[in-house]
Amino acid sequence: MVPRGASKGVSPFDLEYEKSRATIHADKQDLNRIVLDYLIIEGYCDAATEFAKEAGIDISVDYQSIEERMLIRQAVEAGRVDEAVRRVNELEPEILDTNASLLFHLQLQSFIELIRHDKTQEALRYASEELAPRGAQNPEFLAELEKTMALLAFPELASFDRLQGDSTDLNEFAEPLASAAASAPPTAKPPPAWSTLGSLMRKEHRTTVAKELNAAILESQGQGQETKLSGLVKLMSWTEEALESKGLPVPGVSASALLTLQGPPRHVLSSAAVPVPSAAEPMVLN
Known part of the structure:
Protein backbone atom coordinates (compact mmCIF):
# COMPACT_ATOMS: atom_id res chain seq x y z
CA MET A 1 0.00 0.00 0.00
CA VAL A 2 1.34 3.39 -0.99
CA PRO A 3 0.95 6.19 1.57
CA ARG A 4 -1.48 9.03 0.82
CA GLY A 5 0.09 11.64 -1.38
CA ALA A 6 3.11 9.44 -2.18
CA SER A 7 4.13 8.33 -5.67
CA LYS A 8 7.77 7.55 -6.21
CA GLY A 9 10.68 7.31 -3.88
CA VAL A 10 8.58 5.95 -0.98
CA SER A 11 10.83 5.01 1.92
CA PRO A 12 10.74 1.53 3.47
CA PHE A 13 9.60 3.15 6.72
CA ASP A 14 6.56 4.69 5.00
CA LEU A 15 5.62 1.34 3.46
CA GLU A 16 6.02 -0.49 6.77
CA TYR A 17 4.06 2.23 8.57
CA GLU A 18 1.11 1.98 6.19
CA LYS A 19 1.22 -1.81 6.30
CA SER A 20 1.09 -1.81 10.10
CA ARG A 21 -1.60 0.86 10.25
CA ALA A 22 -3.86 -1.11 7.94
CA THR A 23 -3.92 -3.97 10.46
CA ILE A 24 -5.09 -1.78 13.35
CA HIS A 25 -8.74 -2.15 14.24
CA ALA A 26 -10.67 0.00 16.68
CA ASP A 27 -13.87 -1.21 18.29
CA LYS A 28 -16.68 1.13 17.27
CA GLN A 29 -18.23 1.10 20.72
CA ASP A 30 -14.94 2.28 22.22
CA LEU A 31 -14.82 5.09 19.69
CA ASN A 32 -18.41 6.03 20.51
CA ARG A 33 -17.53 6.24 24.20
CA ILE A 34 -14.63 8.55 23.40
CA VAL A 35 -17.00 10.82 21.47
CA LEU A 36 -19.55 10.73 24.30
CA ASP A 37 -16.84 11.56 26.82
CA TYR A 38 -15.91 14.61 24.72
CA LEU A 39 -19.53 15.79 24.56
CA ILE A 40 -20.00 15.40 28.32
CA ILE A 41 -16.74 17.08 29.33
CA GLU A 42 -17.27 19.97 26.88
CA GLY A 43 -20.85 20.42 28.08
CA TYR A 44 -22.86 19.59 24.95
CA CYS A 45 -25.86 18.30 26.89
CA ASP A 46 -28.42 17.74 24.11
CA ALA A 47 -25.87 16.24 21.75
CA ALA A 48 -24.59 13.90 24.49
CA THR A 49 -28.12 12.71 25.26
CA GLU A 50 -28.95 11.97 21.62
CA PHE A 51 -25.57 10.43 20.90
CA ALA A 52 -25.81 8.03 23.86
CA LYS A 53 -29.30 6.99 22.71
CA GLU A 54 -28.24 6.45 19.08
CA ALA A 55 -25.05 4.62 20.06
CA GLY A 56 -26.89 2.38 22.50
CA ILE A 57 -24.68 3.41 25.41
CA ASP A 58 -26.43 2.95 28.75
CA ILE A 59 -24.75 5.26 31.24
CA SER A 60 -25.82 7.22 34.26
CA VAL A 61 -25.15 10.91 33.64
CA ASP A 62 -26.47 13.96 35.47
CA TYR A 63 -27.58 15.87 32.40
CA GLN A 64 -28.90 18.72 34.52
CA SER A 65 -25.39 19.21 35.87
CA ILE A 66 -24.01 19.25 32.32
CA GLU A 67 -26.57 21.85 31.31
CA GLU A 68 -25.72 24.08 34.27
CA ARG A 69 -22.00 23.76 33.58
CA MET A 70 -22.58 24.73 29.95
CA LEU A 71 -24.60 27.80 30.97
CA ILE A 72 -21.75 28.88 33.24
CA ARG A 73 -19.21 28.45 30.46
CA GLN A 74 -21.38 30.32 27.97
CA ALA A 75 -21.79 33.20 30.42
CA VAL A 76 -18.02 33.68 30.71
CA GLU A 77 -17.53 33.38 26.94
CA ALA A 78 -20.18 36.09 26.46
CA GLY A 79 -18.56 38.38 29.03
CA ARG A 80 -21.25 37.90 31.68
CA VAL A 81 -18.81 37.09 34.47
CA ASP A 82 -21.09 38.13 37.33
CA GLU A 83 -23.74 35.70 36.10
CA ALA A 84 -21.17 32.91 35.86
CA VAL A 85 -19.94 33.54 39.41
CA ARG A 86 -23.51 33.55 40.74
CA ARG A 87 -24.27 30.25 39.02
CA VAL A 88 -21.06 28.66 40.31
CA ASN A 89 -21.85 29.70 43.88
CA GLU A 90 -25.34 28.23 43.53
CA LEU A 91 -23.86 25.01 42.14
CA GLU A 92 -20.94 24.61 44.55
CA PRO A 93 -19.61 27.61 46.57
CA GLU A 94 -16.40 25.81 47.53
CA ILE A 95 -15.16 25.86 43.93
CA LEU A 96 -14.25 29.55 44.15
CA ASP A 97 -13.61 29.57 47.92
CA THR A 98 -10.78 27.06 47.51
CA ASN A 99 -9.30 28.23 44.20
CA ALA A 100 -7.74 31.68 44.62
CA SER A 101 -6.15 31.69 41.16
CA LEU A 102 -9.44 30.91 39.40
CA LEU A 103 -11.33 33.57 41.36
CA PHE A 104 -8.63 36.11 40.54
CA HIS A 105 -8.83 35.33 36.83
CA LEU A 106 -12.61 35.75 36.90
CA GLN A 107 -12.19 39.09 38.67
CA LEU A 108 -9.63 40.19 36.09
CA GLN A 109 -12.10 39.28 33.35
CA SER A 110 -14.77 41.36 35.10
CA PHE A 111 -12.33 44.26 35.11
CA ILE A 112 -11.62 43.76 31.38
CA GLU A 113 -15.35 43.74 30.60
CA LEU A 114 -15.80 47.07 32.42
CA ILE A 115 -13.02 48.57 30.32
CA ARG A 116 -14.48 47.06 27.15
CA HIS A 117 -17.74 48.91 27.83
CA ASP A 118 -15.96 52.22 28.60
CA LYS A 119 -16.86 52.07 32.31
CA THR A 120 -13.55 53.53 33.42
CA GLN A 121 -14.64 54.85 36.79
CA GLU A 122 -16.30 51.57 37.69
CA ALA A 123 -13.19 49.72 36.57
CA LEU A 124 -10.97 51.88 38.80
CA ARG A 125 -13.27 51.35 41.77
CA TYR A 126 -13.41 47.61 41.12
CA ALA A 127 -9.62 47.43 40.87
CA SER A 128 -9.24 49.33 44.15
CA GLU A 129 -11.83 47.35 46.10
CA GLU A 130 -11.41 43.86 44.67
CA LEU A 131 -8.19 43.41 42.71
CA ALA A 132 -5.68 45.42 44.75
CA PRO A 133 -6.41 43.62 48.05
CA ARG A 134 -6.19 40.24 46.34
CA GLY A 135 -2.88 41.21 44.75
CA ALA A 136 -1.55 42.29 48.15
CA GLN A 137 -2.52 38.92 49.64
CA ASN A 138 -1.08 36.98 46.71
CA PRO A 139 2.15 38.52 45.34
CA GLU A 140 2.17 35.94 42.53
CA PHE A 141 -0.84 37.74 41.05
CA LEU A 142 0.83 41.14 40.79
CA ALA A 143 2.37 40.66 37.33
CA GLU A 144 -1.00 39.75 35.78
CA LEU A 145 -2.69 42.58 37.65
CA GLU A 146 -0.20 45.18 36.43
CA LYS A 147 -0.49 43.97 32.85
CA THR A 148 -4.28 44.14 32.91
CA MET A 149 -4.34 47.54 34.63
CA ALA A 150 -2.22 48.90 31.77
CA LEU A 151 -5.34 48.75 29.59
CA LEU A 152 -6.55 51.91 31.34
CA ALA A 153 -3.64 53.86 29.85
CA PHE A 154 -4.54 52.99 26.25
CA PRO A 155 -8.23 53.70 25.52
CA GLU A 156 -7.73 53.05 21.80
CA LEU A 157 -6.80 49.48 22.56
CA ALA A 158 -9.33 48.97 25.32
CA SER A 159 -12.29 50.15 23.23
CA PHE A 160 -11.35 48.15 20.15
CA ASP A 161 -13.97 45.51 19.40
CA ARG A 162 -11.82 42.41 19.70
CA LEU A 163 -14.78 40.09 19.38
CA GLN A 164 -15.18 41.10 15.75
CA GLY A 165 -11.59 42.05 15.00
CA ASP A 166 -9.54 39.02 15.96
CA SER A 167 -7.93 38.95 12.52
CA THR A 168 -6.97 42.64 12.64
CA ASP A 169 -3.26 43.41 12.62
CA LEU A 170 -2.25 44.65 16.08
CA ASN A 171 0.54 46.69 14.49
CA GLU A 172 -1.90 49.58 14.32
CA PHE A 173 -1.53 49.95 18.07
CA ALA A 174 2.26 49.86 18.12
CA GLU A 175 2.66 53.58 17.41
CA PRO A 176 0.40 54.93 20.20
CA LEU A 177 1.96 52.57 22.71
CA ALA A 178 5.48 53.53 21.66
CA SER A 179 4.55 57.21 21.86
CA ALA A 180 3.12 56.79 25.34
CA ALA A 181 6.21 54.93 26.49
CA ALA A 182 8.50 57.63 25.08
CA SER A 183 6.66 60.41 26.89
CA ALA A 184 6.58 58.59 30.22
CA PRO A 185 8.91 59.69 33.06
CA PRO A 186 12.34 58.03 33.04
CA THR A 187 11.50 56.21 36.28
CA ALA A 188 8.17 54.89 34.97
CA LYS A 189 7.84 51.20 34.40
CA PRO A 190 7.49 50.43 30.66
CA PRO A 191 4.05 49.15 29.58
CA PRO A 192 3.55 45.53 28.53
CA ALA A 193 4.03 44.72 24.86
CA TRP A 194 1.13 45.90 22.70
CA SER A 195 0.45 42.37 21.49
CA THR A 196 0.12 41.19 25.09
CA LEU A 197 -2.35 43.95 25.90
CA GLY A 198 -4.32 43.28 22.74
CA SER A 199 -4.65 39.59 23.61
CA LEU A 200 -6.61 40.52 26.73
CA MET A 201 -9.38 41.95 24.53
CA ARG A 202 -9.65 38.94 22.27
CA LYS A 203 -12.43 36.39 22.59
CA GLU A 204 -9.79 33.70 23.10
CA HIS A 205 -9.00 35.25 26.50
CA ARG A 206 -12.61 34.76 27.59
CA THR A 207 -12.44 31.18 26.32
CA THR A 208 -9.29 30.50 28.33
CA VAL A 209 -10.96 31.69 31.55
CA ALA A 210 -14.12 29.72 30.71
CA LYS A 211 -12.10 26.52 30.23
CA GLU A 212 -10.28 27.04 33.53
CA LEU A 213 -13.62 27.42 35.31
CA ASN A 214 -15.08 24.40 33.49
CA ALA A 215 -12.12 22.26 34.59
CA ALA A 216 -12.57 23.34 38.22
CA ILE A 217 -16.26 22.39 38.14
CA LEU A 218 -15.44 19.01 36.64
CA GLU A 219 -12.82 18.39 39.33
CA SER A 220 -15.33 19.25 42.05
CA GLN A 221 -17.70 16.68 40.54
CA GLY A 222 -15.03 13.99 40.48
CA GLN A 223 -14.76 13.93 36.68
CA GLY A 224 -11.76 14.19 34.39
CA GLN A 225 -10.71 17.71 33.46
CA GLU A 226 -9.57 16.75 29.97
CA PRO A 265 -19.47 26.42 17.28
CA ARG A 266 -21.14 25.48 20.57
CA HIS A 267 -24.66 26.06 19.24
CA VAL A 268 -24.11 23.51 16.48
CA LEU A 269 -23.53 20.58 18.80
CA SER A 270 -25.94 21.92 21.41
CA SER A 271 -28.90 21.91 19.04
CA ALA A 272 -28.27 18.81 16.93
CA ALA A 273 -27.39 15.22 17.53
CA VAL A 274 -24.02 13.87 16.50
CA PRO A 275 -24.48 11.25 13.76
CA VAL A 276 -23.53 7.71 14.76
CA PRO A 277 -22.39 5.23 12.09
CA SER A 278 -24.90 2.40 11.78
CA ALA A 279 -22.36 -0.31 11.03
CA ALA A 280 -21.75 -2.65 13.97
CA GLU A 281 -18.45 -4.12 12.84
CA PRO A 282 -15.12 -2.72 14.12
CA MET A 283 -13.79 0.35 12.35
CA VAL A 284 -10.63 0.00 10.29
CA LEU A 285 -8.29 2.95 10.65
CA ASN A 286 -6.97 3.47 7.15
Whole structure:
Protein backbone atom coordinates (compact mmCIF):
# COMPACT_ATOMS: atom_id res chain seq x y z
CA MET A 1 0.00 0.00 0.00
CA VAL A 2 1.34 3.39 -0.99
CA PRO A 3 0.95 6.19 1.57
CA ARG A 4 -1.48 9.03 0.82
CA GLY A 5 0.09 11.64 -1.38
CA ALA A 6 3.11 9.44 -2.18
CA SER A 7 4.13 8.33 -5.67
CA LYS A 8 7.77 7.55 -6.21
CA GLY A 9 10.68 7.31 -3.88
CA VAL A 10 8.58 5.95 -0.98
CA SER A 11 10.83 5.01 1.92
CA PRO A 12 10.74 1.53 3.47
CA PHE A 13 9.60 3.15 6.72
CA ASP A 14 6.56 4.69 5.00
CA LEU A 15 5.62 1.34 3.46
CA GLU A 16 6.02 -0.49 6.77
CA TYR A 17 4.06 2.23 8.57
CA GLU A 18 1.11 1.98 6.19
CA LYS A 19 1.22 -1.81 6.30
CA SER A 20 1.09 -1.81 10.10
CA ARG A 21 -1.60 0.86 10.25
CA ALA A 22 -3.86 -1.11 7.94
CA THR A 23 -3.92 -3.97 10.46
CA ILE A 24 -5.09 -1.78 13.35
CA HIS A 25 -8.74 -2.15 14.24
CA ALA A 26 -10.67 0.00 16.68
CA ASP A 27 -13.87 -1.21 18.29
CA LYS A 28 -16.68 1.13 17.27
CA GLN A 29 -18.23 1.10 20.72
CA ASP A 30 -14.94 2.28 22.22
CA LEU A 31 -14.82 5.09 19.69
CA ASN A 32 -18.41 6.03 20.51
CA ARG A 33 -17.53 6.24 24.20
CA ILE A 34 -14.63 8.55 23.40
CA VAL A 35 -17.00 10.82 21.47
CA LEU A 36 -19.55 10.73 24.30
CA ASP A 37 -16.84 11.56 26.82
CA TYR A 38 -15.91 14.61 24.72
CA LEU A 39 -19.53 15.79 24.56
CA ILE A 40 -20.00 15.40 28.32
CA ILE A 41 -16.74 17.08 29.33
CA GLU A 42 -17.27 19.97 26.88
CA GLY A 43 -20.85 20.42 28.08
CA TYR A 44 -22.86 19.59 24.95
CA CYS A 45 -25.86 18.30 26.89
CA ASP A 46 -28.42 17.74 24.11
CA ALA A 47 -25.87 16.24 21.75
CA ALA A 48 -24.59 13.90 24.49
CA THR A 49 -28.12 12.71 25.26
CA GLU A 50 -28.95 11.97 21.62
CA PHE A 51 -25.57 10.43 20.90
CA ALA A 52 -25.81 8.03 23.86
CA LYS A 53 -29.30 6.99 22.71
CA GLU A 54 -28.24 6.45 19.08
CA ALA A 55 -25.05 4.62 20.06
CA GLY A 56 -26.89 2.38 22.50
CA ILE A 57 -24.68 3.41 25.41
CA ASP A 58 -26.43 2.95 28.75
CA ILE A 59 -24.75 5.26 31.24
CA SER A 60 -25.82 7.22 34.26
CA VAL A 61 -25.15 10.91 33.64
CA ASP A 62 -26.47 13.96 35.47
CA TYR A 63 -27.58 15.87 32.40
CA GLN A 64 -28.90 18.72 34.52
CA SER A 65 -25.39 19.21 35.87
CA ILE A 66 -24.01 19.25 32.32
CA GLU A 67 -26.57 21.85 31.31
CA GLU A 68 -25.72 24.08 34.27
CA ARG A 69 -22.00 23.76 33.58
CA MET A 70 -22.58 24.73 29.95
CA LEU A 71 -24.60 27.80 30.97
CA ILE A 72 -21.75 28.88 33.24
CA ARG A 73 -19.21 28.45 30.46
CA GLN A 74 -21.38 30.32 27.97
CA ALA A 75 -21.79 33.20 30.42
CA VAL A 76 -18.02 33.68 30.71
CA GLU A 77 -17.53 33.38 26.94
CA ALA A 78 -20.18 36.09 26.46
CA GLY A 79 -18.56 38.38 29.03
CA ARG A 80 -21.25 37.90 31.68
CA VAL A 81 -18.81 37.09 34.47
CA ASP A 82 -21.09 38.13 37.33
CA GLU A 83 -23.74 35.70 36.10
CA ALA A 84 -21.17 32.91 35.86
CA VAL A 85 -19.94 33.54 39.41
CA ARG A 86 -23.51 33.55 40.74
CA ARG A 87 -24.27 30.25 39.02
CA VAL A 88 -21.06 28.66 40.31
CA ASN A 89 -21.85 29.70 43.88
CA GLU A 90 -25.34 28.23 43.53
CA LEU A 91 -23.86 25.01 42.14
CA GLU A 92 -20.94 24.61 44.55
CA PRO A 93 -19.61 27.61 46.57
CA GLU A 94 -16.40 25.81 47.53
CA ILE A 95 -15.16 25.86 43.93
CA LEU A 96 -14.25 29.55 44.15
CA ASP A 97 -13.61 29.57 47.92
CA THR A 98 -10.78 27.06 47.51
CA ASN A 99 -9.30 28.23 44.20
CA ALA A 100 -7.74 31.68 44.62
CA SER A 101 -6.15 31.69 41.16
CA LEU A 102 -9.44 30.91 39.40
CA LEU A 103 -11.33 33.57 41.36
CA PHE A 104 -8.63 36.11 40.54
CA HIS A 105 -8.83 35.33 36.83
CA LEU A 106 -12.61 35.75 36.90
CA GLN A 107 -12.19 39.09 38.67
CA LEU A 108 -9.63 40.19 36.09
CA GLN A 109 -12.10 39.28 33.35
CA SER A 110 -14.77 41.36 35.10
CA PHE A 111 -12.33 44.26 35.11
CA ILE A 112 -11.62 43.76 31.38
CA GLU A 113 -15.35 43.74 30.60
CA LEU A 114 -15.80 47.07 32.42
CA ILE A 115 -13.02 48.57 30.32
CA ARG A 116 -14.48 47.06 27.15
CA HIS A 117 -17.74 48.91 27.83
CA ASP A 118 -15.96 52.22 28.60
CA LYS A 119 -16.86 52.07 32.31
CA THR A 120 -13.55 53.53 33.42
CA GLN A 121 -14.64 54.85 36.79
CA GLU A 122 -16.30 51.57 37.69
CA ALA A 123 -13.19 49.72 36.57
CA LEU A 124 -10.97 51.88 38.80
CA ARG A 125 -13.27 51.35 41.77
CA TYR A 126 -13.41 47.61 41.12
CA ALA A 127 -9.62 47.43 40.87
CA SER A 128 -9.24 49.33 44.15
CA GLU A 129 -11.83 47.35 46.10
CA GLU A 130 -11.41 43.86 44.67
CA LEU A 131 -8.19 43.41 42.71
CA ALA A 132 -5.68 45.42 44.75
CA PRO A 133 -6.41 43.62 48.05
CA ARG A 134 -6.19 40.24 46.34
CA GLY A 135 -2.88 41.21 44.75
CA ALA A 136 -1.55 42.29 48.15
CA GLN A 137 -2.52 38.92 49.64
CA ASN A 138 -1.08 36.98 46.71
CA PRO A 139 2.15 38.52 45.34
CA GLU A 140 2.17 35.94 42.53
CA PHE A 141 -0.84 37.74 41.05
CA LEU A 142 0.83 41.14 40.79
CA ALA A 143 2.37 40.66 37.33
CA GLU A 144 -1.00 39.75 35.78
CA LEU A 145 -2.69 42.58 37.65
CA GLU A 146 -0.20 45.18 36.43
CA LYS A 147 -0.49 43.97 32.85
CA THR A 148 -4.28 44.14 32.91
CA MET A 149 -4.34 47.54 34.63
CA ALA A 150 -2.22 48.90 31.77
CA LEU A 151 -5.34 48.75 29.59
CA LEU A 152 -6.55 51.91 31.34
CA ALA A 153 -3.64 53.86 29.85
CA PHE A 154 -4.54 52.99 26.25
CA PRO A 155 -8.23 53.70 25.52
CA GLU A 156 -7.73 53.05 21.80
CA LEU A 157 -6.80 49.48 22.56
CA ALA A 158 -9.33 48.97 25.32
CA SER A 159 -12.29 50.15 23.23
CA PHE A 160 -11.35 48.15 20.15
CA ASP A 161 -13.97 45.51 19.40
CA ARG A 162 -11.82 42.41 19.70
CA LEU A 163 -14.78 40.09 19.38
CA GLN A 164 -15.18 41.10 15.75
CA GLY A 165 -11.59 42.05 15.00
CA ASP A 166 -9.54 39.02 15.96
CA SER A 167 -7.93 38.95 12.52
CA THR A 168 -6.97 42.64 12.64
CA ASP A 169 -3.26 43.41 12.62
CA LEU A 170 -2.25 44.65 16.08
CA ASN A 171 0.54 46.69 14.49
CA GLU A 172 -1.90 49.58 14.32
CA PHE A 173 -1.53 49.95 18.07
CA ALA A 174 2.26 49.86 18.12
CA GLU A 175 2.66 53.58 17.41
CA PRO A 176 0.40 54.93 20.20
CA LEU A 177 1.96 52.57 22.71
CA ALA A 178 5.48 53.53 21.66
CA SER A 179 4.55 57.21 21.86
CA ALA A 180 3.12 56.79 25.34
CA ALA A 181 6.21 54.93 26.49
CA ALA A 182 8.50 57.63 25.08
CA SER A 183 6.66 60.41 26.89
CA ALA A 184 6.58 58.59 30.22
CA PRO A 185 8.91 59.69 33.06
CA PRO A 186 12.34 58.03 33.04
CA THR A 187 11.50 56.21 36.28
CA ALA A 188 8.17 54.89 34.97
CA LYS A 189 7.84 51.20 34.40
CA PRO A 190 7.49 50.43 30.66
CA PRO A 191 4.05 49.15 29.58
CA PRO A 192 3.55 45.53 28.53
CA ALA A 193 4.03 44.72 24.86
CA TRP A 194 1.13 45.90 22.70
CA SER A 195 0.45 42.37 21.49
CA THR A 196 0.12 41.19 25.09
CA LEU A 197 -2.35 43.95 25.90
CA GLY A 198 -4.32 43.28 22.74
CA SER A 199 -4.65 39.59 23.61
CA LEU A 200 -6.61 40.52 26.73
CA MET A 201 -9.38 41.95 24.53
CA ARG A 202 -9.65 38.94 22.27
CA LYS A 203 -12.43 36.39 22.59
CA GLU A 204 -9.79 33.70 23.10
CA HIS A 205 -9.00 35.25 26.50
CA ARG A 206 -12.61 34.76 27.59
CA THR A 207 -12.44 31.18 26.32
CA THR A 208 -9.29 30.50 28.33
CA VAL A 209 -10.96 31.69 31.55
CA ALA A 210 -14.12 29.72 30.71
CA LYS A 211 -12.10 26.52 30.23
CA GLU A 212 -10.28 27.04 33.53
CA LEU A 213 -13.62 27.42 35.31
CA ASN A 214 -15.08 24.40 33.49
CA ALA A 215 -12.12 22.26 34.59
CA ALA A 216 -12.57 23.34 38.22
CA ILE A 217 -16.26 22.39 38.14
CA LEU A 218 -15.44 19.01 36.64
CA GLU A 219 -12.82 18.39 39.33
CA SER A 220 -15.33 19.25 42.05
CA GLN A 221 -17.70 16.68 40.54
CA GLY A 222 -15.03 13.99 40.48
CA GLN A 223 -14.76 13.93 36.68
CA GLY A 224 -11.76 14.19 34.39
CA GLN A 225 -10.71 17.71 33.46
CA GLU A 226 -9.57 16.75 29.97
CA THR A 227 -11.39 14.78 27.32
CA LYS A 228 -10.03 11.36 26.39
CA LEU A 229 -9.98 12.54 22.78
CA SER A 230 -7.71 15.46 23.64
CA GLY A 231 -5.43 13.15 25.60
CA LEU A 232 -5.17 10.77 22.65
CA VAL A 233 -4.31 13.59 20.24
CA LYS A 234 -1.61 14.87 22.62
CA LEU A 235 -0.16 11.37 22.88
CA MET A 236 -0.14 11.09 19.08
CA SER A 237 1.58 14.46 18.82
CA TRP A 238 4.25 13.44 21.32
CA THR A 239 4.84 10.19 19.42
CA GLU A 240 5.15 12.01 16.10
CA GLU A 241 7.66 14.46 17.53
CA ALA A 242 9.70 11.61 19.04
CA LEU A 243 9.82 9.80 15.70
CA GLU A 244 10.62 12.95 13.74
CA SER A 245 13.50 13.72 16.11
CA LYS A 246 14.98 10.39 15.01
CA GLY A 247 14.52 11.21 11.34
CA LEU A 248 11.35 9.16 10.91
CA PRO A 249 8.55 11.56 9.89
CA VAL A 250 5.06 10.08 10.15
CA PRO A 251 3.02 10.30 6.91
CA GLY A 252 -0.59 11.45 6.92
CA VAL A 253 -2.38 13.98 9.13
CA SER A 254 -0.25 15.78 11.69
CA ALA A 255 -1.52 15.32 15.26
CA SER A 256 0.32 18.50 16.24
CA ALA A 257 -1.81 20.41 13.73
CA LEU A 258 -4.96 18.87 15.21
CA LEU A 259 -4.12 20.41 18.57
CA THR A 260 -4.56 23.89 17.10
CA LEU A 261 -7.90 23.22 15.41
CA GLN A 262 -11.04 24.83 16.81
CA GLY A 263 -14.13 22.68 17.33
CA PRO A 264 -17.52 23.51 15.81
CA PRO A 265 -19.47 26.42 17.28
CA ARG A 266 -21.14 25.48 20.57
CA HIS A 267 -24.66 26.06 19.24
CA VAL A 268 -24.11 23.51 16.48
CA LEU A 269 -23.53 20.58 18.80
CA SER A 270 -25.94 21.92 21.41
CA SER A 271 -28.90 21.91 19.04
CA ALA A 272 -28.27 18.81 16.93
CA ALA A 273 -27.39 15.22 17.53
CA VAL A 274 -24.02 13.87 16.50
CA PRO A 275 -24.48 11.25 13.76
CA VAL A 276 -23.53 7.71 14.76
CA PRO A 277 -22.39 5.23 12.09
CA SER A 278 -24.90 2.40 11.78
CA ALA A 279 -22.36 -0.31 11.03
CA ALA A 280 -21.75 -2.65 13.97
CA GLU A 281 -18.45 -4.12 12.84
CA PRO A 282 -15.12 -2.72 14.12
CA MET A 283 -13.79 0.35 12.35
CA VAL A 284 -10.63 0.00 10.29
CA LEU A 285 -8.29 2.95 10.65
CA ASN A 286 -6.97 3.47 7.15
